Amino acid sequence: MSVKASAGASGLREQDFSACTNTRTQMSDPLIVLESLTKTFGKTVAVDKISMSMRKGEIFGFLGANGAGKTTTIRMMCGLARPTSGRGSIAGLDIWKERLRIRSKFGYVPQKFSLYTDLTVLENLRFFGGAYRLPADQLRRRVDRTLQEMDLGSRKDFRAGSLSGGYKQLLSIGCALIHEPDLLFLDEPTTGLDPVHRQQIWDMLYEFSQRGTTIFVTTHYMDEAERCSDVGFIHEGRLIAKGSPRMLKQSLREQLLEVHVEPAMPAMVELRKIPGVYGVDLRSGRLRLHARDPHALLKSWNDHWPFVGLQWHGYAWVEPDMEDVFKAYSQGYYLEDQAKRGVR
Numbered sequence: 001m002s003v004k005a006s007a008g009a010s011g012l013r014e015q016d017f018s019a020c021t022n023t024r025t026q027m028s029d030p031l032i033v034l035e036s037l038t039k040t041f042g043k044t045v046a047v048d049k050i051s052m053s054m055r056k057g058e059i060f061g062f063l064g065a066n067g068a069g070k071t072t073t074i075r076m077m078c079g080l081a082r083p084t085s086g087r088g089s090i091a092g093l094d095i096w097k098e099r100l101r102i103r104s105k106f107g108y109v110p111q112k113f114s115l116y117t118d119l120t121v122l123e124n125l126r127f128f129g130g131a132y133r134l135p136a137d138q139l140r141r142r143v144d145r146t147l148q149e150m151d152l153g154s155r156k157d158f159r160a161g162s163l164s165g166g167y168k169q170l171l172s173i174g175c176a177l178i179h180e181p182d183l184l185f186l187d188e189p190t191t192g193l194d195p196v197h198r199q200q201i202w203d204m205l206y207e208f209s210q211r212g213t214t215i216f217v218t219t220h221y222m223d224e225a226e227r228c229s230d231v232g233f234i235h236e237g238r239l240i241a242k243g244s245p246r247m248l249k250q251s252l253r254e255q256l257l258e259v260h261v262e263p264a265m266p267a268m269v270e271l272r273k274i275p276g277v278y279g280v281d282l283r284s285g286r287l288r289l290h291a292r293d294p295h296a297l298l299k300s301w302n303d304h305w306p307f308v309g310l311q312w313h314g315y316a317w318v319e320p321d322m323e324d325v326f327k328a329y330s331q332g333y334y335l336e337d338q339a340k341r342g343v344r
Protein backbone atom coordinates (compact mmCIF):
# COMPACT_ATOMS: atom_id res chain seq x y z
CA MET A 1 0.00 0.00 0.00
CA SER A 2 1.29 3.43 -0.94
CA VAL A 3 1.98 5.77 1.95
CA LYS A 4 2.17 8.93 -0.08
CA ALA A 5 -0.02 11.69 1.24
CA SER A 6 -2.91 12.38 -1.09
CA ALA A 7 -3.08 15.82 -2.61
CA GLY A 8 -6.75 15.89 -1.61
CA ALA A 9 -9.34 18.46 -2.49
CA SER A 10 -7.43 21.23 -0.76
CA GLY A 11 -4.62 21.16 -3.29
CA LEU A 12 -1.95 20.64 -0.63
CA ARG A 13 1.23 19.32 -2.20
CA GLU A 14 2.32 15.74 -1.72
CA GLN A 15 5.08 15.33 0.78
CA ASP A 16 6.84 12.21 1.88
CA PHE A 17 6.41 11.20 5.50
CA SER A 18 10.20 11.09 5.88
CA ALA A 19 10.39 14.77 5.08
CA CYS A 20 7.99 15.74 7.82
CA THR A 21 9.70 14.11 10.76
CA ASN A 22 12.70 15.46 12.45
CA THR A 23 15.53 12.99 12.27
CA ARG A 24 17.83 14.82 14.64
CA THR A 25 15.71 14.27 17.71
CA GLN A 26 15.14 11.04 19.55
CA MET A 27 11.82 9.82 18.22
CA SER A 28 11.58 7.20 20.95
CA ASP A 29 11.48 9.50 24.01
CA PRO A 30 7.95 10.22 25.21
CA LEU A 31 7.72 13.97 25.73
CA ILE A 32 4.03 14.07 26.59
CA VAL A 33 2.24 11.38 28.56
CA LEU A 34 -1.50 11.45 29.28
CA GLU A 35 -3.07 8.95 31.64
CA SER A 36 -6.87 8.69 31.79
CA LEU A 37 -7.08 12.44 31.34
CA THR A 38 -10.70 13.52 31.86
CA LYS A 39 -12.60 16.79 31.88
CA THR A 40 -16.27 17.18 32.63
CA PHE A 41 -18.43 20.30 32.49
CA GLY A 42 -21.49 19.46 34.57
CA LYS A 43 -22.97 16.41 32.86
CA THR A 44 -20.90 16.89 29.69
CA VAL A 45 -17.89 14.64 29.48
CA ALA A 46 -15.73 16.75 27.16
CA VAL A 47 -12.63 14.53 27.47
CA ASP A 48 -13.09 10.94 28.51
CA LYS A 49 -10.11 9.04 29.99
CA ILE A 50 -7.61 9.84 27.26
CA SER A 51 -4.34 7.94 27.59
CA MET A 52 -1.54 8.37 25.09
CA SER A 53 2.03 9.44 24.70
CA MET A 54 3.81 11.60 22.21
CA ARG A 55 7.44 11.49 21.22
CA LYS A 56 9.93 14.31 20.75
CA GLY A 57 10.19 15.63 17.24
CA GLU A 58 6.76 14.41 16.24
CA ILE A 59 4.11 16.31 14.33
CA PHE A 60 1.09 14.93 16.11
CA GLY A 61 -2.27 15.61 14.48
CA PHE A 62 -5.28 15.58 16.81
CA LEU A 63 -8.42 15.12 14.76
CA GLY A 64 -12.07 15.22 15.55
CA ALA A 65 -15.39 16.76 14.61
CA ASN A 66 -16.79 19.93 16.19
CA GLY A 67 -17.27 19.45 19.91
CA ALA A 68 -15.19 16.24 20.01
CA GLY A 69 -12.97 17.55 22.81
CA LYS A 70 -9.84 18.76 21.01
CA THR A 71 -9.66 22.26 22.52
CA THR A 72 -10.42 21.00 26.01
CA THR A 73 -7.58 18.46 25.73
CA ILE A 74 -5.12 21.05 24.47
CA ARG A 75 -6.16 23.52 27.20
CA MET A 76 -5.51 20.89 29.88
CA MET A 77 -2.13 20.11 28.34
CA CYS A 78 -1.27 23.81 28.42
CA GLY A 79 -2.28 24.11 32.09
CA LEU A 80 -5.23 26.38 31.24
CA ALA A 81 -7.94 23.96 32.41
CA ARG A 82 -7.75 21.69 35.43
CA PRO A 83 -8.29 17.98 34.69
CA THR A 84 -11.32 16.56 36.50
CA SER A 85 -9.44 13.29 36.87
CA GLY A 86 -6.45 11.51 35.44
CA ARG A 87 -3.13 13.19 34.83
CA GLY A 88 -0.65 14.30 32.24
CA SER A 89 2.99 15.30 32.05
CA ILE A 90 5.27 17.20 29.70
CA ALA A 91 8.95 16.36 29.99
CA GLY A 92 8.14 14.71 33.31
CA LEU A 93 6.39 17.78 34.77
CA ASP A 94 2.73 17.54 35.80
CA ILE A 95 0.57 19.55 33.39
CA TRP A 96 -1.53 21.03 36.20
CA LYS A 97 0.57 21.04 39.37
CA GLU A 98 3.69 22.27 37.60
CA ARG A 99 1.97 24.37 34.94
CA LEU A 100 3.86 27.53 35.80
CA ARG A 101 7.20 25.79 35.30
CA ILE A 102 6.10 24.23 32.02
CA ARG A 103 4.62 27.39 30.54
CA SER A 104 7.88 28.91 29.32
CA LYS A 105 8.75 25.69 27.47
CA PHE A 106 5.95 25.75 24.95
CA GLY A 107 4.20 28.02 22.49
CA TYR A 108 0.42 27.96 22.21
CA VAL A 109 -1.69 29.24 19.35
CA PRO A 110 -5.34 29.07 20.43
CA GLN A 111 -8.23 29.08 17.96
CA LYS A 112 -8.75 32.76 18.58
CA PHE A 113 -5.35 34.17 19.27
CA SER A 114 -5.40 37.55 20.98
CA LEU A 115 -3.22 39.65 18.76
CA TYR A 116 -3.16 43.33 19.62
CA THR A 117 -5.11 44.58 16.64
CA ASP A 118 -4.11 48.23 17.14
CA LEU A 119 -0.42 47.37 17.22
CA THR A 120 1.56 46.76 14.05
CA VAL A 121 3.00 43.38 13.09
CA LEU A 122 6.41 44.48 14.35
CA GLU A 123 5.03 45.83 17.62
CA ASN A 124 3.12 42.59 18.27
CA LEU A 125 6.26 40.51 17.78
CA ARG A 126 8.26 42.83 20.05
CA PHE A 127 5.51 42.75 22.65
CA PHE A 128 5.37 38.95 22.82
CA GLY A 129 9.17 38.67 22.77
CA GLY A 130 9.30 41.16 25.65
CA ALA A 131 6.70 39.16 27.56
CA TYR A 132 9.05 36.18 27.36
CA ARG A 133 11.85 38.46 28.66
CA LEU A 134 14.14 37.97 25.67
CA PRO A 135 17.27 40.13 25.90
CA ALA A 136 17.22 43.08 23.44
CA ASP A 137 19.77 41.76 20.91
CA GLN A 138 18.17 38.29 20.87
CA LEU A 139 14.74 39.84 20.49
CA ARG A 140 15.93 41.91 17.48
CA ARG A 141 17.39 38.82 15.78
CA ARG A 142 14.30 36.71 16.37
CA VAL A 143 11.90 39.41 15.24
CA ASP A 144 13.88 39.77 11.98
CA ARG A 145 13.92 36.02 11.46
CA THR A 146 10.20 35.67 12.20
CA LEU A 147 9.31 38.48 9.78
CA GLN A 148 11.26 36.70 7.08
CA GLU A 149 10.01 33.18 7.82
CA MET A 150 6.37 34.19 8.17
CA ASP A 151 6.50 36.18 4.99
CA LEU A 152 5.55 39.25 7.01
CA GLY A 153 8.50 41.50 6.13
CA SER A 154 6.58 43.65 3.68
CA ARG A 155 3.70 43.94 6.16
CA LYS A 156 5.69 44.73 9.27
CA ASP A 157 4.16 48.20 9.64
CA PHE A 158 0.59 47.07 8.99
CA ARG A 159 -1.76 47.07 11.96
CA ALA A 160 -2.49 43.45 12.95
CA GLY A 161 -6.22 44.15 12.71
CA SER A 162 -5.89 45.03 9.03
CA LEU A 163 -4.20 41.76 8.01
CA SER A 164 -6.05 39.04 6.13
CA GLY A 165 -7.02 35.89 8.08
CA GLY A 166 -4.03 33.96 6.74
CA TYR A 167 -1.48 36.61 7.70
CA LYS A 168 -3.12 37.01 11.12
CA GLN A 169 -2.58 33.28 11.62
CA LEU A 170 1.03 33.53 10.47
CA LEU A 171 1.59 36.42 12.88
CA SER A 172 -0.09 34.46 15.71
CA ILE A 173 2.24 31.53 15.09
CA GLY A 174 5.21 33.90 14.87
CA CYS A 175 4.30 35.42 18.25
CA ALA A 176 3.94 31.96 19.82
CA LEU A 177 7.34 30.93 18.45
CA ILE A 178 9.29 34.10 19.21
CA HIS A 179 10.92 32.50 22.28
CA GLU A 180 11.81 29.41 20.19
CA PRO A 181 10.03 26.82 22.34
CA ASP A 182 10.75 23.12 21.94
CA LEU A 183 7.05 22.35 21.88
CA LEU A 184 4.26 24.05 19.98
CA PHE A 185 0.51 23.59 20.47
CA LEU A 186 -1.71 24.84 17.67
CA ASP A 187 -5.49 24.69 17.86
CA GLU A 188 -6.93 24.54 14.33
CA PRO A 189 -4.37 26.92 12.83
CA THR A 190 -5.65 26.48 9.28
CA THR A 191 -9.42 26.66 9.81
CA GLY A 192 -10.95 29.04 7.32
CA LEU A 193 -7.76 29.58 5.35
CA ASP A 194 -7.36 29.27 1.59
CA PRO A 195 -5.17 26.44 0.21
CA VAL A 196 -2.20 28.76 -0.35
CA HIS A 197 -2.13 29.91 3.27
CA ARG A 198 -2.77 26.37 4.51
CA GLN A 199 0.21 25.21 2.47
CA GLN A 200 2.32 28.06 3.82
CA ILE A 201 1.49 27.15 7.42
CA TRP A 202 2.24 23.45 6.85
CA ASP A 203 5.54 24.23 5.11
CA MET A 204 6.43 26.25 8.14
CA LEU A 205 5.45 23.51 10.57
CA TYR A 206 7.73 21.10 8.70
CA GLU A 207 10.54 23.59 8.91
CA PHE A 208 10.15 23.93 12.67
CA SER A 209 9.90 20.18 13.01
CA GLN A 210 13.17 19.81 11.09
CA ARG A 211 14.76 22.17 13.60
CA GLY A 212 13.61 20.03 16.51
CA THR A 213 10.31 21.58 17.56
CA THR A 214 7.67 19.05 18.60
CA ILE A 215 4.25 19.98 17.27
CA PHE A 216 0.77 19.14 18.54
CA VAL A 217 -1.81 20.39 16.08
CA THR A 218 -5.58 20.00 16.00
CA THR A 219 -7.45 20.03 12.73
CA HIS A 220 -10.70 19.09 11.02
CA TYR A 221 -8.97 18.49 7.71
CA MET A 222 -8.27 14.86 6.90
CA ASP A 223 -5.71 15.72 4.21
CA GLU A 224 -3.69 17.45 6.93
CA ALA A 225 -3.73 14.24 8.94
CA GLU A 226 -1.81 12.57 6.10
CA ARG A 227 0.98 15.03 6.71
CA CYS A 228 1.53 14.20 10.39
CA SER A 229 3.96 11.63 11.73
CA ASP A 230 1.28 10.38 14.13
CA VAL A 231 -2.43 10.99 14.38
CA GLY A 232 -5.05 10.61 17.11
CA PHE A 233 -8.79 10.58 16.44
CA ILE A 234 -11.02 11.92 19.19
CA HIS A 235 -14.74 11.19 19.07
CA GLU A 236 -17.18 12.34 21.77
CA GLY A 237 -14.27 12.86 24.15
CA ARG A 238 -12.74 9.43 23.61
CA LEU A 239 -9.53 8.62 21.77
CA ILE A 240 -10.76 6.08 19.26
CA ALA A 241 -7.57 5.48 17.27
CA LYS A 242 -3.93 6.52 17.30
CA GLY A 243 -1.03 5.70 15.04
CA SER A 244 0.84 6.75 11.94
CA PRO A 245 -1.36 7.53 8.90
CA ARG A 246 0.08 4.44 7.19
CA MET A 247 -0.74 2.20 10.13
CA LEU A 248 -4.25 3.55 10.51
CA LYS A 249 -5.01 3.04 6.83
CA GLN A 250 -3.65 -0.48 6.96
CA SER A 251 -5.83 -1.18 9.98
CA LEU A 252 -8.89 -0.58 7.83
CA ARG A 253 -8.70 -2.79 4.76
CA GLU A 254 -6.53 -3.01 1.69
CA GLN A 255 -8.91 -1.50 -0.79
CA LEU A 256 -12.40 -0.05 -0.97
CA LEU A 257 -14.90 -0.50 -3.74
CA GLU A 258 -15.80 2.63 -5.68
CA VAL A 259 -18.65 2.39 -8.15
CA HIS A 260 -19.71 4.67 -10.96
CA VAL A 261 -23.51 4.69 -10.96
CA GLU A 262 -25.78 7.43 -12.23
CA PRO A 263 -27.60 9.40 -11.10
CA ALA A 264 -25.31 9.38 -8.07
CA MET A 265 -27.53 10.84 -5.35
CA PRO A 266 -30.44 8.37 -5.65
CA ALA A 267 -27.85 5.59 -6.09
CA MET A 268 -26.25 6.56 -2.78
CA VAL A 269 -29.62 6.29 -1.04
CA GLU A 270 -30.28 2.84 -2.55
CA LEU A 271 -26.83 1.43 -1.86
CA ARG A 272 -27.00 2.52 1.77
CA LYS A 273 -30.08 0.30 2.24
CA ILE A 274 -28.21 -2.90 1.30
CA PRO A 275 -27.56 -5.20 4.30
CA GLY A 276 -23.82 -5.39 4.97
CA VAL A 277 -23.16 -1.92 3.54
CA TYR A 278 -21.90 0.21 6.42
CA GLY A 279 -21.58 3.49 4.58
CA VAL A 280 -21.51 5.11 1.13
CA ASP A 281 -19.73 8.38 0.35
CA LEU A 282 -19.80 10.49 -2.76
CA ARG A 283 -16.25 11.17 -3.97
CA SER A 284 -15.74 13.12 -7.20
CA GLY A 285 -18.88 11.68 -8.76
CA ARG A 286 -18.13 8.08 -7.68
CA LEU A 287 -19.65 6.20 -4.75
CA ARG A 288 -17.19 4.77 -2.24
CA LEU A 289 -18.55 1.81 -0.31
CA HIS A 290 -17.68 0.56 3.13
CA ALA A 291 -19.14 -2.93 3.12
CA ARG A 292 -18.76 -6.28 4.86
CA ASP A 293 -18.13 -8.17 1.63
CA PRO A 294 -17.64 -5.85 -1.37
CA HIS A 295 -16.45 -8.75 -3.59
CA ALA A 296 -19.75 -10.58 -3.05
CA LEU A 297 -21.69 -7.41 -3.85
CA LEU A 298 -19.77 -6.93 -7.07
CA LYS A 299 -20.36 -10.53 -8.08
CA SER A 300 -24.09 -10.30 -7.41
CA TRP A 301 -24.36 -7.05 -9.44
CA ASN A 302 -22.42 -8.70 -12.25
CA ASP A 303 -25.05 -11.47 -12.30
CA HIS A 304 -27.98 -9.12 -11.94
CA TRP A 305 -28.16 -5.32 -11.56
CA PRO A 306 -31.24 -4.86 -9.37
CA PHE A 307 -31.74 -1.08 -9.53
CA VAL A 308 -34.17 -0.04 -12.22
CA GLY A 309 -33.51 3.60 -13.13
CA LEU A 310 -29.85 3.54 -11.99
CA GLN A 311 -27.19 3.09 -14.68
CA TRP A 312 -24.10 1.04 -13.92
CA HIS A 313 -20.94 2.47 -15.54
CA GLY A 314 -18.19 0.48 -13.83
CA TYR A 315 -16.10 0.21 -10.69
CA ALA A 316 -12.56 0.61 -9.30
CA TRP A 317 -10.69 -0.55 -6.22
CA VAL A 318 -9.21 2.40 -4.30
CA GLU A 319 -6.89 2.76 -1.36
CA PRO A 320 -8.50 4.17 1.79
CA ASP A 321 -7.52 7.67 2.81
CA MET A 322 -7.67 9.32 6.21
CA GLU A 323 -11.25 10.44 5.68
CA ASP A 324 -12.19 6.77 5.25
CA VAL A 325 -10.27 5.89 8.37
CA PHE A 326 -11.95 8.62 10.42
CA LYS A 327 -15.42 7.68 9.19
CA ALA A 328 -14.82 3.99 9.81
CA TYR A 329 -13.55 4.51 13.35
CA SER A 330 -16.07 7.15 14.36
CA GLN A 331 -19.06 5.28 12.90
CA GLY A 332 -17.85 1.87 14.10
CA TYR A 333 -17.74 0.33 10.59
CA TYR A 334 -16.11 -3.11 10.45
CA LEU A 335 -16.48 -3.67 14.20
CA GLU A 336 -18.83 -6.52 13.39
CA ASP A 337 -16.27 -8.10 11.02
CA GLN A 338 -13.48 -7.62 13.51
CA ALA A 339 -15.53 -9.19 16.28
CA LYS A 340 -16.18 -12.18 14.02
CA ARG A 341 -12.48 -12.48 13.24
CA GLY A 342 -11.66 -12.15 16.94
CA VAL A 343 -9.86 -8.81 16.38
CA ARG A 344 -9.99 -6.53 19.43
Ligand code: ATP
Nearest residue numbers: 041044045046064065066067068069070071072073
Ligand atom coordinates in the same frame (compact mmCIF):
# COMPACT_ATOMS: atom_id res chain seq x y z
P1 ATP B 1 -14.39 22.48 17.82
O1 ATP B 1 -13.74 21.72 16.71
O2 ATP B 1 -15.79 22.87 17.50
O3 ATP B 1 -13.55 23.61 18.34
P2 ATP B 1 -13.54 20.73 19.99
O4 ATP B 1 -13.24 19.36 19.51
O5 ATP B 1 -12.38 21.63 20.24
O6 ATP B 1 -14.61 21.43 19.05
P3 ATP B 1 -14.28 21.31 22.72
O7 ATP B 1 -14.31 22.79 22.54
O8 ATP B 1 -13.15 20.74 23.51
O9 ATP B 1 -14.40 20.56 21.33
O10 ATP B 1 -15.66 20.90 23.41
C1 ATP B 1 -15.92 19.58 23.85
C2 ATP B 1 -17.26 19.56 24.60
O11 ATP B 1 -17.13 20.26 25.83
C3 ATP B 1 -18.41 20.23 23.86
O12 ATP B 1 -19.58 19.51 24.11
C4 ATP B 1 -18.46 21.61 24.47
O13 ATP B 1 -19.76 22.14 24.36
C5 ATP B 1 -18.07 21.32 25.89
N1 ATP B 1 -17.40 22.46 26.54
C6 ATP B 1 -16.20 22.97 26.20
N2 ATP B 1 -15.87 23.99 27.01
C7 ATP B 1 -16.90 24.14 27.87
C8 ATP B 1 -17.15 25.02 28.97
N3 ATP B 1 -16.28 25.95 29.33
N4 ATP B 1 -18.32 24.86 29.64
C9 ATP B 1 -19.20 23.91 29.29
N5 ATP B 1 -19.01 23.03 28.28
C10 ATP B 1 -17.89 23.15 27.57
